[in-house]
Amino acid sequence: MTDQGFSTKAIHAGWDPDPQTGAVNVPIFASSTFAQDGVGGMRDGFEYARTGNPTRRVLEANMAAIEAGVYGRGFSSGMAATDALLRATLRPGDHLVIPNDAYGGTFRLIDKVFSQWGITYSVAPVVDPEAVAAAIKPNTKLVWIETPTNPLLNVGDIAALADVAHAAGAKLVVDNTFATPYLQQPLTLGADVVLHSTTKYLGGHSDVVGGALVTNDEQLDSDIAFLQNGAGAVPGPFDAYLTMRGIKTLAVRMDRHSDNAEKLVDFLVAHPKINTVLYPGLAGHPGHEAAAKQMKRFGGMISVRVAGGKQAALDFCAKTKIFTLAESLGGIESLIEHPGAMTHASTAGSLLEVPDDLVRLSVGIEDADDLLADVDQALA
Numbered sequence: 001m002t003d004q005g006f007s008t009k010a011i012h013a014g015w016d017p018d019p020q021t022g023a024v025n026v027p028i029f030a031s032s033t034f035a036q037d038g039v040g041g042m043r044d045g046f047e048y049a050r051t052g053n054p055t056r057r058v059l060e061a062n063m064a065a066i067e068a069g070v071y072g073r074g075f076s077s078g079m080a081a082t083d084a085l086l087r088a089t090l091r092p093g094d095h096l097v098i099p100n101d102a103y104g105g106t107f108r109l110i111d112k113v114f115s116q117w118g119i120t121y122s123v124a125p126v127v128d129p130e131a132v133a134a135a136i137k138p139n140t141k142l143v144w145i146e147t148p149t150n151p152l153l154n155v156g157d158i159a160a161l162a163d164v165a166h167a168a169g170a171k172l173v174v175d176n177t178f179a180t181p182y183l184q185q186p187l188t189l190g191a192d193v194v195l196h197s198t199t200k201y202l203g204g205h206s207d208v209v210g211g212a213l214v215t216n217d218e219q220l221d222s223d224i225a226f227l228q229n230g231a232g233a234v235p236g237p238f239d240a241y242l243t244m245r246g247i248k249t250l251a252v253r254m255d256r257h258s259d260n261a262e263k264l265v266d267f268l269v270a271h272p273k274i275n276t277v278l279y280p281g282l283a284g285h286p287g288h289e290a291a292a293k294q295m296k297r298f299g300g301m302i303s304v305r306v307a308g309g310k311q312a313a314l315d316f317c318a319k320t321k322i323f324t325l326a327e328s329l330g331g332i333e334s335l336i337e338h339p340g341a342m343t344h345a346s347t348a349g350s351l352l353e354v355p356d357d358l359v360r361l362s363v364g365i366e367d368a369d370d371l372l373a374d375v376d377q378a379l380a
C-alpha cells in the first residue's frame with residue numbers, strides 16, 4: 001500500500017471497525033483486567049490495564065503513525081511523558097541541554113527534581129545550533145528542544161540540531177506540542193524521540209490532559225515502555241478515547257488555527273500598542289528560515305510584547321472577551337495569558353525568565369473577524 005496522507009492516518013490508523021460489532025470508533029474499554037485462557041493465555045496481549053488497554057493501544061498506534069514513527073506510548077500528562085523520558089535516558093552524573101525558553105514545567109522538573117539525582121543541565125537558544133553545540137559536555141546524553149518554543153516561539157532547525165546532538169553521541173528530543181505532526185514531523189528530520197502534551201492541539205478541545213512519546217528506536221521504546229508500566233503514569237481509556245477523537249480533526253483544525261493566526265498577526269504588526277509580534281511565519285522572526293523549511297504552516301500561537309510594559313500587558317489580558325484568560329493552549333477556543341505571571345511563573349529569577357510585557361495568544365477556530373474585533377477593543 002502506498003503511504004497514506006496525514007488525515008487518512010489520523011482518522012484510521014490503529015483501528016478497523018470492530019469485527020464483532022462493527023463499531024466504527026474504538027470503544028472505551030473500561031476494564032482494569034482481562035480474562036486469560038489458561039495461565040499466561042492472554043487474548044490479544046492484554047492482562048492488566050496499567051500494562052496495556054485496548055483504547056490506549058489504538059491511541060498509541062495512531063500517534064506513531066501520524067508522527068511517522070514506529071513506537072508510540074501514551075501517558076497521563078505531558079509532564080508524565082517528560083518524566084518517563086528523562087528517566088529512560090539519563091543516569092546520575094549525566095547532563096542535558098535545554099532551550100533558554102523551555103516550557104516552565106519542563107524546566108521546573110529538571111531544575112528542581114532531576115537535579116536532586118545528580119543530573120545537570122545547560123541552557124542554549126534553540127535558534128542557534130552553534131550555541132547548542134557549545135553547551136554540550138562530555139557527559140551530555142540529551143539535547144532537548146521545543147520548536148516553536150513556549151512562549152517566545154523561537155524556531156530550532158531540527159535537522160541541524162539532530163546533527164549537533166548525534167556528533168556528540170547524544171539523542172535529540174523534540175517537544176512537538178506547539179507544531180503538532182500536521183505541521184512538522186521531527187522523526188523524519190533526524191530527531192530520536194518526539195514528545196507531546198496531547199492536552200493541547202492533539203486533544204484540541206480543552207477537555208483532557210495527556211502526553212505521548214514516539215520513537216523509531218526499539219531499545220529506547222522498550223526503556224520507555226518499562227517505565228510506563230513500572231511507574232504507571234498511564235492515561236485512562238476515556239482519556240485515550242477523547243484524545244483519539246481530537247486527533248481525527250487535527251488537520252482541519254490546524255489549518256483554521258493557522259488561517260486565523262495569520263490574520264491576527266497582520267493586524268497586530270500594524271497596531272501602535274504592540275511593540276513586537278513573535279510568530280514563526282514573520283520574516284525576521286528568530287528561526288523563520290528553519291520554520292519555512294520544516295513546517296507546513298506556522299500554527300496558531302502568537303506572542304506579543306505590549307507597549308507600556310507589564311501593566312499594559314495585564315490590562316490587555318483582562319479586557320478581551322472572546323479570548324478567555326486562561327493557561328493552556330491548542331483548543332478550539334481562543335485563550336490569552338501573561339506567561340510571566342501564569343504558565344512561566346516558575347522561571348522567575350532563572351536563566352529562563354520571560355519578559356514581563358509578554359502576552360501569549362492561543363488563537364482558536366472561531367470566526368476571524370470576531371477575534372480581530374475582540375483584540376481591537378481590548379487594546380483600545
Ligand SMILES: *Cc1c(COP(=O)(O)O)cnc(C)c1O
Nearest residue numbers: 077078079103150177197199210
Ligand atoms: C503543556 C506543555 C507541556 C506539559 O504538558 P501537560 O499535559 O500539561 O503535562 C509540555 N510541553 C509543552 C510545550 C507544553 O505546552
